[in-house]
Amino acid sequence: MKLLSYIICLTILLVLQPAGLSRAATEQNTPAPDFELIDLAGKTHRLADYRGKVVIINFWASWCPECLEEMPSLDRLYTRFSKQDLIVLGITSDRKKDPVLEVLKKIPVTYPLLLETGGGVFIRKYIVIGLPTTVLVDRRGFIAERIVGRTDFGSASFSKKIQELLHTGRTP
Amino acid sequence: MKLSTRLITAALLCILFAGCGPTTFIISKDHRAYYLGRKSESLHTMLCKSGDLEQILSETIMPDDLKKELYRFNCTEERSKEKVISLYLFLTPEEKEDFKSVFRRYGYTINYVPC
Numbered sequence A: 001m002k003l004l005s006y007i008i009c010l011t012i013l014l015v016l017q018p019a020g021l022s023r024a025a026t027e028q029n030t031p032a033p034d035f036e037l038i039d040l041a042g043k044t045h046r047l048a049d050y051r052g053k054v055v056i057i058n059f060w061a062s063w064c065p066e067c068l069e070e071m072p073s074l075d076r077l078y079t080r081f082s083k084q085d086l087i088v089l090g091i092t093s094d095r096k097k098d099p100v101l102e103v104l105k106k107i108p109v110t111y112p113l114l115l116e117t118g119g120g121v122f123i124r125k126y127i128v129i130g131l132p133t134t135v136l137v138d139r140r141g142f143i144a145e146r147i148v149g150r151t152d153f154g155s156a157s158f159s160k161k162i163q164e165l166l167h168t169g170r171t172p
Numbered sequence B: 001m002k003l004s005t006r007l008i009t010a011a012l013l014c015i016l017f018a019g020c021g022p023t024t025f026i027i028s029k030d031h032r033a034y035y036l037g038r039k040s041e042s043l044h045t046m047l048c049k050s051g052d053l054e055q056i057l058s059e060t061i062m063p064d065d066l067k068k069e070l071y072r073f074n075c076t077e078e079r080s081k082e083k084v085i086s087l088y089l090f091l092t093p094e095e096k097e098d099f100k101s102v103f104r105r106y107g108y109t110i111n112y113v114p115c
Helices: A002-016 A023-027 A065-084 A097-106 A120-125 A156-167 B003-018 B041-049 B052-059 B064-075 B081-090 B093-105
Strands: A036-039 A044-046 A054-060 A086-092 A113-115 A133-137 A143-148 B026-029 B032-035
Touching (some): A054 A065, A054 A156, A065 A086, A065 A097, A065 A156, A120 B081, B032 B041, B041 B052, B052 B064, B052 B093, B064 B081
Parallel strands (some): A086 A113
Antiparallel strands (some): A036 A044, A036 A113, A133 A143, B026 B032
16 A cells, blocks of 8 residues: 555656756757847847857846856856957846846856846747756857756866867867 | 655655756646646646636736746647746746745645645
């Protein structure tokens, strides 16, 4: 009887289990969807304008602790490689400036933070299903990798990945 | 062993062996439970054909554009589990809580699996 209830409960949970992160595999080497968003200073950023550079798109939200934890290491990476054609764009799902400005007081990052007010980029173009999500875009404007979850951008392996993308156009 | 203990064990086993990915929340009514956004005909009947989702969305505080999108991704030919998850993630914590509480007002139980 006990075994039966385990099996029933486990089956229900497995059936209810939502899709995993299969998206990451299917989109690799496909063109990164273009977008046009404004940053906190009102400047417009179009992904297409950065063709020829390596772009890190970092989706985050002010209410997401893991997002905030990775921001300092992402900023250090940006500072280190920005002169070698690395662009970092932080896209927040916060629809208002105030919570973003509050975050900036505590974590003063230097890369542009873009506001996504309607959800078109977040939901329709990139279908972000976990926060934080980081999308690496190569110099051709193609998606090289999608990472869901907190990343240590200061790690040797991530630096190597970026260097490979900057120099050879491929991730190791 | 109590049923609740068995459920927790089953959930832990699920996480351990299946890997729990990003999600919305579980809605249950009349001994049926589903993750919101799952492609299922019985969920479609329960939420869409009944008119429940339309009513529920009309009472939530989320922006009108997102209400329309959420309805589209759940109830029309554009049904998409991933886009429902993405839209749910895009909501603010207040909008998420409000959405669940309106479901409760319509007789749904949230995050409970009737075994």
